[in-house]
Amino acid sequence: MMFQMQQIGPIQLDINGAKISAVVRPADTLLYALREVLGLTAAKPGCENGDCGSCTVLVDGLPVKSCLMLAVEAVGHKITTLEGLQDAPIQKAFVEHRAFQCGYCTPGFIMTCQGLIEKHPDADEDTMFTWLESNICRCTSYEEITGAVRSVLNITPE
Amino acid sequence: MDYISVGESVPRKDAWEKASGAARYNSDRIQPGLLHGALVTSTCAHGLIKSIDLGAALTMPGVINIITGADFPVLSGPVLEDHPPLASGKVRYYGEPVAVVIAATEAQAVAAVGAVNIEYEALPIVTSPLDSFKPGAPLIHERVDLYKRMVSDVYPEKDTNIADHIKIRKGDLPKGWAASHTIIEAEYDLPQADHIAMETRNVQAEILPGDEVVIHSSSQTPFSIRKEISSCFGIDLGKITVHVPLVGGGFGGKAAVQLELIAYMASLSVGGRPVKIANTREQDISTSPSQLGLHARIKLGADQSGRFTALEAIFMVDSGAYCDIGSRMAKSMAMNCTGPYRIDNVWCDSYCIYTNHIYATSFRGFGHLEFTFALERSLDKLAAQMQLDPLELRRRNALKAGDSSPTQVALTTSNLGNLEACLDKLKSLINWDQGRYISIDANTVRSKGISCLWKTSNSPTDAFSGAMVIINPDGSINLIVGAVEIGPGMLTTLAQILAEKMKMDINRIHVHMPVDTRVSPHHWKTVGSMTTYMVGKAVLEAAQDAINQLLSLAAMVLKVSPSDLDVARERVYLKDNPDYYMDIADIGHAYKYPDGNSVGGQVIGRGSFVMRHLTPLDPNTGRGRPGPAWTVGAQAVEVEYNRRDHSYKILKAVTVLDAGKVINPKHARGVITGGVSMGLGVATREEIIYDEQGQIGTSSLRTYKVLHCGQQPEYVVDYVETPLLDSPYGARPIGEHGIIGMPAALANSLSLAAGIELDQLPLTPELIWKRLEEEKR
Structure with missing residues (x-):
């Protein structure tokens, strides 16, 4: 338009x-x-x-x-x-996997993950990492974030 | 059955706030009538301000006022008052704030910044601590000796660029060298790096009618803001209120007080109206303070059996244009300069040096990452020269109870912990016996490197914390402390400590997250990994106070002695018959007898803690007790290195800490691996790069690179638990420690893989290539 x-x-x-x-x-x-x-x-x-x-x-x-x-x-x-998500699986996964500390990057990270999950519900590990490169988290080690995304996408870690 | 809380991975109190987007940070705050301040920053790294022309900018749309340093001839600084919040007369670093435009909207303020014309007369610049140390170097501060000293133990040297000089003299150095079989000497260089908290620093200041000053800031140190505004502008401390909500990362960078002073001046200049100043990312890197840089010289000796005989260490801290807290980090390096090793003969000279770099402030590890790099690289060189196993060399020299620290503090099992046990665990977790150099194919090798670490805090000797527990009418508890939730989940940890003490469900403990200096009990600063220890002790005392009140009221009502009673599961019960009890809900807010008469009142428990038996260091020998206790640990990395193009992949990063007691395993792992991850960033890519004019070339996240998702190795974390006897449940500080040994361990690993000594950071493939080329010549 x-x-x-x-x-x-x-x-x-x-x-x-x-x-x-x-x-x-x-x-x-x-x-x-x-x-x-x-x-x-x-x-x-x-x-x-x-x-x-x-x-x-x-x-x-x-x-x-x-x-x-x-x-x-x-x-x-x-x-x-992020205000538009209500108890989405990725939000629960972030909480369960402790995928944030200060929480400032979290709204952006969750939306990137949500986009990935909607677009590529069958994403593999490589696709996941390609998508998640776009965001920075300075508190966590990323292990927690990838753990959260894997749990929603049912990816078994390599 | 009592509730168990300590040792459990209870969820963060702020988890769903953060996962839903409801969490509020400082700049999410909406305030009516808010004006916006935009900083005009220096384009010159060292120069005299010849003129400032505000004429054009003042006529721009929306501009209300513009202030400069000439309007506020004040000096600030937590250690030395050497720092005009807005440059006055001269500028000392690229990015230094020179003026503030105050306008109705952010866009209008930013637009007018471009219309402010400032003329500088450039002065010669000093770009390394080594150059700055040389006699005849251009002076960055003309009369450093005249600055007001805010602490008793800072020693600026007249007619030099030295803001502070800390000396350690222990044992007999010549005797140590005489007893040495092998001596190695080496120099190390670490550039400045940046904290890169995801939330940039931002502040709102307002002066209410009646001269009440209200500050809202993203800060680790609300109580320091209050103190500095009070001292800088001569305002009664009690008239200043500082509010800090959840903070989007700190890492030490938000312990400095800077924008708060500027925002106060901006508000004052517009009649007290609220003014917001928020750093852009570029300003957060080049205007607000960074991590220190370091030039270090280490001379280390060992006898035939590989026992250390003597250490001479010179640390030149690149504190940049202002002292800020750089001098305390220079002190921190000196007081722990031997690492967790027994060395009886020690000389250390640690200097805090001015340069024309951005000024440095506390950064995760408080100088320990930096000196540990120099020391642990030296250990590997010594091991290589003596053909000793590097891990065995460390184990052989590990400090034990009965030894003493460089500042001659007697070490005990409680205040030190157990490094040998950490090394033993590390050895097996990294498969050390499998070999630390393994050829995979013609171009690929795998190698391992290790580093030990230790750290104690370095606070004022009277650093203190308070805590308040308030019983609600439903028997639940509100916990109020002055610690800021900057990320690691300390407030949840404190709730766990309280729940354990009260033997109650942690979900019934409500933590007041924001700090308001008029309401919250004092906490020195949310720094130094000290929240669990300091505030935890205050929480325990507050809980005991509340318990005592509950017991005495219940004793009266139940017609028993308080000593017959105990508290658990929100009840006060008879110890020998727990079925005979009263609900805390019925007595926490006064007890009402059946006839309506009431006794007691709201139960408010108060607790406080002040550091015990700390002393300043002796200016000549360094003797003194700087902190309450140490945390020791050992770290390792395994890398796969490509000999052809010098690229490498970090496969594994292992950390073993003596944590005393792990209060929340998942949070502990998170904060340790987070530190490791940041340490690998600093080790592999992070660096503030200056050009010849001292201008920063890495002021965006496109040029200043941090670790991204997918670049992380496999993390392994394990613990030894030697309790720190006077800490809540034995817990030792662990918040910063993951970062400390990582750069050293990686450099040790890559030096082995590449066959070249790598004595600087960051460890880029280009650096390795250059070092190899240098060696060929």
């Missing part, structure tokens, strides 16, 4: 299954709109340069770093943030 935005104004977003109107600037990122305009603070700024993944959300089911997408680009797409 083509949409031209030249000045500050309302856009219609589809977030976590709800149609929401938000007033943004053309230059506002999706991350900014989620956090500062809509108060959905699960997605976190970590580098605002696409390097760390802590702002990851799902756009039509695929993980996207919301710091690299303009809010206006999200018009016409289905956005899912």
